[in-house]
Amino acid sequence: MKPGALERRAGRTLVYALLVVVTLWLVGPFIWLFVTSISYQRNLLARPLALVPPEVTLDNYRMVLGMVRFHAEGQAAKILPSMLNSLVVATAVTVVNLTVGTTAGYAYARFRVPMKTFSLFALLFTRMLPTVVLIPAYFLLFKALGLQNTLTGLVLAYCSFTLPFTIWIMKAYFETIPADLDKSALVDGCNRLQAYYRVVLPVSGPGLVAAGAFTFMLCWNEFIVAQILNTKLGTTTLPPVIAGMNAQINIDYSVIASSGFLSALPAVLLVLCFQKYLVQGLTTGSVKG
């Protein structure tokens, strides 16, 4: 027990009361999204509002998944293919980050990189750069390269803002691993690369998982870049399609909610699965600078 804790009984009650508030604040809205997604719109409009839905239905999900015809089925039909696109893009970017990004992070952690201070600064700046300023350039450049409306284009664009994060996190993580470990491997006759792959990487699991999960989550959730660069039918990712659901006219909120909940589920589950490593990796990366 932390000696900083409140000890008297009144204090304990207060702590639990505050915990309830915090819990409601954190998960209440998300749970309500789920509740609306299994409700009928007419019950959401009722006054007074019933907090426990009087009727439960999967109709909204049936609509979103294309099992029932309705007027916005055209938009709904984009959800599953775009989910696949999201998966492909997020996975590809994650793989690039875990190979290129971690190696660069290792280099920063162990070697005297030329202009280290400057390049670290540049890295930091890239991390803080408004991605939106790059979009007009991507728009024209990708057009010239034939990368517009391709998943490759999105992967490239996403690397621009995920790599700095990964390098930063991994640099900090590698710094927590004693350099003696590499040295002993070198003594055993490994070269630098072998030492990195055989000795350092295997003990960097938590860092890798954190960087990977984090990258995946960023890509899964990215909206603006995909919205502008990949407009052609079948080339875009999930967030623009969900935003498109919201922009449908004459559509019930309950249907939008079910599409939103469905789209959020993978990232939420991923983050919850890896939460231990994620917290550890991210805090190491950020706190250590």
Add this chain to the structure above:
Amino acid sequence: MQPITRRSFLRTTSLLGTSAVLADGFFGEARADKPINLAGWVFKPDTVKDYVDLYNQKLGGQVKYEAIPWAQYHPTMETRAFGGEIFDVMYCAHNFRERWYANGLIRPLDDLPGIAELKKKMNPQNLESLKAKDGKLAGVPYFTSLFILIYNEPMLQGAGIKAPAKSWDELVEHSLKLKKDKVSDYPFLPNWNVSPSGTMPQFMTDAFSEGANVFDARNKVIVDQEPGVARAMERWQKVWKAELVNPEVLTKTSSTDTHRLFWTGRYAYHTNHSYYLKTIAGEPENSKLAPKKAKMTMYPGTGQTYMWTDSYTINAKTKTLDDAWKLVRFLGGNLTGDWHVQRQWCLISGLDNPYPEMYEHPEIIASYDRWVDLKLLRRQYEKGKVIAAYKEPWYSEYDVKAVPIVHNIIRGGVTVPQGLKELVKLQKSLE
């Protein structure tokens, strides 16, 4: 929507029309069209899909249809055009037509076979609307629309108001009373949504109803010199300040979503496009005011309201002009000999039609009569007022950027004269 009636109807009528065409041997040769891309904004996309399917099955078409959200439709189409995509046939709203035409995104249609005949059949006002600034035809009609005033009869009667408002003063008075008596939180529902079919058409409508002009003969914005516009805006400020209007209207992104509010039966008066009369009156599963005839009344003041014509256009870069034109005639003309698509919109949605002969058809008259007073609607149509300003290349940008200024006037963020001056300044800055 009543899916059963709609679909069964679609099947019978369209087959009749199609067989007539086939008998003519018009498209008798067993040639399938080349693939065509059709893009439209979202308005009853299931209806569109039905007749596109029909076209593909019965008329040898290979049309791929994509529906794009309304509020972002035109910028999205531009983005995609820059990205190198070619949509052979595109919907285009009145306010973007000149921008697309002048910049070579869409082509003139005057050289295409059969166009002269279509032009003759069109109401001259609508035909004029579809021409580009250089006088060439830039599109064929999707529908025409105008603003109307609709009211909630049960609410008014319940509150002891015997007849709907005949003047703006009366409308405001009724609304104040309904608010005071707690009959309605927000009795008045003007179409102030942010999309191109909302605030600005409503702005022009209310200006016209006050007998004012918005543009002069040279298409310059002159709202700062028109007392009628100022009167309309002062009224808007007044109803806003008295909280007679649901403030959420300002953030709605389509006229459809705005009129959905009226379904709830919580509002007394609503101004919107004429084609929402039918959903309000005829969709009992959605609208609390259905099923019975929609109650509209002549627009107050001069009764004049803004009327415009939205269109089907052909991409200037299309590689399949013949097939694109065939599709456009199916959609906006009379390919099948029974005005199939044009009639569909009259029957299913009650969209107003720019071809007057449509209203001579007993079936269409009967259909309208089920849910609206067609004579009254046609009288209101006679009062429709068109403008030529949207044939200026700056118009689309003006039309979009004016919305926040008008919203600011509504909410009292600027005085009326100041706000109107800003509109004039905005137009000047875009020339």
Add this chain to the structure above:
Amino acid sequence: MISLVVVFPLVYSLWMSFADVNLLRTTGPALELFGLSIPLFRYVGAQNYVRLLADPLYWDSFWRTAYFVGAFVLETAVVGLGMALVLQERFLGRPLMRSLLLIPWSLSRIVVGLLWIGLLDVEFGALNGLLYRAGLIDSYISFLKSGFSALNVLVSVYMWNQAPFATLLLLAGMQSIPTEVYMAAEVDGAGYWQRLRYVTLPALRGILFLVLVVSTVNGFLMLDLIYILTMGGPGNETTTISWLGFQTAFQFFKFGPGTAILYTLTVLCLLLTVVYHKVVFRKLDAEQI
């Protein structure tokens, strides 16, 4: 790699901010590079910037952005710290709570927006429903009614999404405070608030600073929530600089003025990076000693 996907587009965007870029009519010279033709457009000098700085709309957005960022940073710090202090207490299910922290943070902002529409909507919002049930209001409130209220809604919703991350960082920081320090404080008779003020907060100074910088940058860049919740309205009253730049660039494809607006934002971020960099590296140096 990073230079390819970041530096070149960044330079190209900078160039566009000095050019007359109207995509409807592409004219002007092109840069031939590796067989690609990249349009250069017509150079117009600082014209885009001059017009921008003379445009009252830009300055309105500028001050609005300042308010937005200020309010967002403050709320994030206060709520983030508040949640950290509650979660720091000893209670059953503490690891579970840490997982719950990640939920708001792992949602895409599109879903965050949708979810809050479900809570705040004037027709079916659950918060309205709750207040109505409790008899606190007799008609549903329109939270997005006035521009100022809408702006504050945006701040709070974004804070809901971002504050949990601040909490994670602060919790990590609290755990690294040695227990002995608290023991000593308690022996000295320090109460809860005194320990918070004299022990906890000073120890968290570095992390709090980090939270402030990161949330400042995030505040400047926020775009997707505006897209889904207000589209910059009502009027222009939730139009921030990033939204203005985004709209200018992509509503009418005026990339010149659009990139100019976004570049002013980029410069601000660069300045913040300098500050952050200085502090972080001073800290690093201190650690190395």
